[in-house]
Amino acid sequence: MVSKKIVFIMGGARSGKSTFALKEGSKSPGKKAYIATAEGLDEEMRKRIENHKRQRSDEWVTYEEPLKIAEVIKGIGDEYSVIVIDCLTLWLSNIMHSNLDIGYEIENLVETLRFIPCAPCIYIVSNEVGMGIVPENELARKFRDMAGFLNQRVAEIADEVNLLVSGIPLKVKG
Numbered sequence: 001m002v003s004k005k006i007v008f009i010m011g012g013a014r015s016g017k018s019t020f021a022l023k024e025g026s027k028s029p030g031k032k033a034y035i036a037t038a039e040g041l042d043e044e045m046r047k048r049i050e051n052h053k054r055q056r057s058d059e060w061v062t063y064e065e066p067l068k069i070a071e072v073i074k075g076i077g078d079e080y081s082v083i084v085i086d087c088l089t090l091w092l093s094n095i096m097h098s099n100l101d102i103g104y105e106i107e108n109l110v111e112t113l114r115f116i117p118c119a120p121c122i123y124i125v126s127n128e129v130g131m132g133i134v135p136e137n138e139l140a141r142k143f144r145d146m147a148g149f150l151n152q153r154v155a156e157i158a159d160e161v162n163l164l165v166s167g168i169p170l171k172v173k174g
Helices: 017-026 043-055 069-076 088-097 102-115 138-157
Strands: 005-011 032-036 060-064 082-086 121-127 160-165 168-173
Touching: 005 017, 005 138, 017 032, 017 043, 017 082, 017 121, 017 160, 032 069, 069 082, 069 102, 088 102, 088 121, 088 138, 102 138, 121 138
Parallel strands: 005 121, 005 160, 032 060, 032 082, 082 121
Antiparallel strands: 160 168
């Protein structure tokens, strides 16, 4: 079996994270999977999702899963040459709003990424939300703190970490 490479891509809103992941993932031959965590809960979000879909070529198979991305990874196994997970902060928000055990879900995802045989290359997109001011309410502070913890856990197991700033990738690890 080919060893797997985990590439973690972080940055602020509209920094080019998803575009970078798709561009890098598209360089690999073979079937490609895109795991989308966003939900179209309002018209504006539905338009964003449609715009994202248009950015992907037909070589990408999309799995829309707002909560159980570890199970999707386990289910598709090594069927694809590349998997893009976009994005962990939306996934975390979905987890929090569903009142699931955040710690368990994070560790389940990390262990799945580390040990489950799957695509040779996995690109994981997440927002860096901890560089601003301290949020004014408890829920926002909890989200910021859990996003920081999630990003640290994924960065630990990643072979490569990139921070996107204004569309420019800065290699942080690897």
